Amino acid sequence: ETSQCPLRQEGSPLTSGWYDSTPPPEVVEAVGVAPEGAHLVASGLSTEVVETILQSRAPSTRKLYAWKWILFTSWCGVRQLDPVHFPVGTVLEFLQARFATGLTHSTLKVYVAAIAAFHSPLGGQSVGKHPLVTRFLHSALRLRPPVRSRVPTWDLAVVLEALCKLPFEPLEEVSDRTLTLKAVFLLAISSLKRVGDLQALSVAPSHLDFAPGMAKAFLYPRPGTLL
DNA sequence: AAGCAGCTAGATTTGGCGGC
DNA sequence: GCCGCCAAATCTAGCTGCTT
Numbered sequence: 001e002t003s004q005c006p007l008r009q010e011g012s013p014l015t016s017g018w019y020d021s022t023p024p025p026e027v028v029e030a031v032g033v034a035p036e037g038a039h040l041v042a043s044g045l046s047t048e049v050v051e052t053i054l055q056s057r058a059p060s061t062r063k064l065y066a067w068k069w070i071l072f073t074s075w076c077g078v079r080q081l082d083p084v085h086f087p088v089g090t091v092l093e094f095l096q097a098r099f100a101t102g103l104t105h106s107t108l109k110v111y112v113a114a115i116a117a118f119h120s121p122l123g124g125q126s127v128g129k130h131p132l133v134t135r136f137l138h139s140a141l142r143l144r145p146p147v148r149s150r151v152p153t154w155d156l157a158v159v160l161e162a163l164c165k166l167p168f169e170p171l172e173e174v175s176d177r178t179l180t181l182k183a184v185f186l187l188a189i190s191s192l193k194r195v196g197d198l199q200a201l202s203v204a205p206s207h208l209d210f211a212p213g214m215a216k217a218f219l220y221p222r223p224g225t226l227l
Numbered sequence: 228a229a230g231c232a233g234c235t236a237g238a239t240t241t242g243g244c245g246g247c
Numbered sequence: 248g249c250c251g252c253c254a255a256a257t258c259t260a261g262c263t264g265c266t267t
Contacts, residue, residue, distance in 0.1 A: 061233090061234060061235065064235090064258095067256080067257080103259090104259065105259090106258080106259045106260060106261085107257085107258055107259060109232075109233080110233090110234085110259080112233095113232075113233055113234075116232095116233090117233095128232060128233075129231095134231085134232090137232095
């Protein structure tokens with residue numbers, strides 16, 4: 001990873017205030033990591049209710065958020081900052097430190113989401129929706145945009161060849177399946193619609209409408225219907 | 228329709244361990 | 248010391264529901 005992120009900080013985690021791996025237990029313990037949903041319990045909800053609410057997130061997400069929270073509180077601990085009651089500036093400084101190590105916009109969003117999950121709202125709103133936080137994330141996206149491969153991950157020629165190999169049948173006997181496969185492919189590649197959008201399209205007569213003069217035609221999506 | 232926040236799956240990296 | 252294997256840790260692109 002270091003080779004991919006030349007900006008990643010060097011030096012001792014203790015002196016630099018950063019941990020590339022698990023922070024020492026004494027540090028984690030010293031900063032007093034608040035459990036997920038602690039602020040919900042503090043608001044008066046029972047632990048049973050809070051635990052049920054927390055199940056809304058997948059285990060992998062909860063584990064990920066927990067680790068990000070530990071990193072954040074450890075970072076606060078090194079700087080003698082309160083990881084529970086902090087101004088937005090603390091979050092921004094933390095994000096800046098992470099951004100400086102080479103992390104991208106996507107990863108910073110996870111950090112913000114994790115902090116928001118463990119922390120009570122800042123000024124009545126989620127940490128992730130704080131104007132300065134959102135502006136920071138926008139800047140991160142602009143300064144370090146995602147690297148997208150210009151090479152297609154699929155080969156158009158292979159797809160076309162496969163479509164050509166579908167069983168050829170006389171027009172009056174062409175199977176619905178063959179026709180559907182070709183139609184769906186052409187629609188998908190020409191419209192760039194999401195899978196969900198394509199799945200919601202229907203060609204039922206009641207969902208096909210034509211504007212006066214046959215100038216325009218509309219396909220009205222209906223959830224749960226198949227093309 | 229477009230943009231956004233939150234979420235997740237999958238890819239990548241790291242670290243530990245045993246065998247040679 | 249090197250290699251291969253495996254699991255855990257970490258990162259990130261992209262999906263989806265929601266809002267504007």
